């Protein structure tokens with residue numbers, strides 16, 4: 001039998017304890033939504049104040065030549081180091097949605113005679129919308145199959161396989177290496193969305209052609225943080241940005257009237273990067289300095305495994321939607337319950353913050369960088385309290401567009 005002491009001991013032995021201690025979390029809150037909006041590393045407030053007061057306030061436009069110019073690439077390289085990408089192949093900026101549009105369009109252009117974009121039905125809605133739009137613009141068609149049918153469907157009519165590594169709802173994880181290899185065997189290109197995996201596990205993206213991902217989830221860059229884009233070294237010279245803007249130009253400030261793309265990953269840029277948001281992301285990423293992603297994954301597996309075990313042992317009436325095999329899942333757990341919305345509202349009143357996804361999934365993110373092992377115990381005990389005392393019956397679901 002597990003008890004709270006067991007989890008307290010795990011926290012004392014946690015090799016990532018020093019990383020965890022760097023985060024600010026409000027008192028009395030068990031935060032299980034780092035997969036949706038990562039919390040604030042405490043030092044970021046001061047770092048941002050310095051960027052605003054000194055770099056913007058005092059440096060003014062001179063600051064472009066004192067670090068702003070290189071910022072997007074520097075942040076990209078830090079993220080690249082976390083996803084197995086060589087230096088100079090990742091850049092930060094834009095949103096995940098925009099990044100996916102640019103990479104998919106560029107990939108389609110490299111396989112013009114193939115009619116199919118392949119994705120799976122569990123993909124994030126914005127990804128599906130963008131892929132549909134890319135299909136419409138290019139004359140290809142989007143084919144959506146079940147997550148387990150993707151590998152078998154890859155064939156020589158497929159131009160691009162575009163998938164999200166870890167499913168935002170269920171937590172199911174694709175085998176990134178196997179699918180990338182299958183795509184390459186068929187001559188297809190593969191674009192991965194790493195939004196729900198970068199910052200929580202080891203990733204070897206060098207086996208893929210392109211990738212995008214989110215800066216505000218496990219990377220903790222703050223609300224609306226810049227996304228990132230990876231393009232393999234081999235494809236970079238052939239990458240055509242569908243939005244040719246001045247920041248993708250070889251010499252943005254030469255103000256030439258003809259477009260010539262930058263030789264490197266800068267060619268994926270469009271317009272002026274969001275410097276203050278990039279500065280927040282860069283500062284937030286410092287918590288990962290010197291931390292092998294293997295340690296993140298090991299801790300994540302333990303958190304997720306223990307959460308599942310406690311759900312099995314201590315709760316009734318919830319159905320586990322997340323796969324049971326560790327190699328098939330990411331870093332959050334999804335439970336299905338017909339009263340998901342009311343239960344989550346009651347949990348939030350109890351100080352346990354997760355979220356719900358339609359129709360009735362409760363999601364609990366277990367982010368290895370800041371999570372404490374006792375969070376797992378405390379969250380499951382809070383669910384027990386809510387159920388045993390029928391607290392969900394009187395709970396009021398939060399109003400507003402975000403749940």
Ligand SMILES: *Cc1c(COP(=O)(O)O)cnc(C)c1O
Pocket residue numbers: 095096097098124126127164168193195196214227
């Ligand atoms: C969070 C997330 C996004 C978010 O896209 P934005 O354009 O940054 O709002 C996109 N795709 C996936 C798979 C996500 O998990």
